[in-house]
Amino acid sequence: xxxxTRGQIEAAISKAVVQFEVEQMGRGPADVRTYVIGxxxxxxxxxxxxxxxxxxxxxxxxxxxxxxxxxELVEASRPVLESMIEDIxxxxxxxxxxxxxxxxxxxxxxxxxDSDVSKWL
Numbered sequence: 001x002x003x004x005t006r007g008q009i010e011a012a013i014s015k016a017v018v019q020f021e022v023e024q025m026g027r028g029p030a031d032v033r034t035y036v037i038g039x040x041x042x043x044x045x046x047x048x049x050x051x052x053x054x055x056x057x058x059x060x061x062x063x064x065x066x067x068x069x070x071x072e073l074v075e076a077s078r079p080v081l082e083s084m085i086e087d088i089x090x091x092x093x094x095x096x097x098x099x100x101x102x103x104x105x106x107x108x109x110x111x112x113x114d115s116d117v118s119k120w121l
Contacts, residue, residue: 006118009088010034016084017043017109024077029107036118041085041111049105057102070100070107082111091115 030047056062091113
């Protein structure tokens with residue numbers, strides 16, 4: 001793996017996450033930002049919810065259903081996302097954490113890698 005800048009790695013991860021969202025979830029975010037800090041990768045997606053999901057999020061039961069559904073969809077496709085990130089970083093994904101805010105329509109993805117990704121910078 002050749003030397004790349006932090007910005008190049010972060011941009012590649014952002015592009016891969018958008019591709020994942022479109023292919024696996026059916027819709028991409030309005031904006032995505034990625035931050036690599038040591039062995040952690042933080043991805044923040046904005047504008048993720050569909051109009052129907054925003055409507056569903058108006059009730060407590062709907063918010064719970066929406067969060068559970070989004071979490072299950074990511075878990076079902078997790079190997080695809082992990083493979084994409086591993087190809088970009090050259091490190092193995094040890095842990096993946098995600099949650100979606102039904103208030104803002106944002107999702108956060110945190111990946112813990114098996115090595116310091118920034119050492120490749």
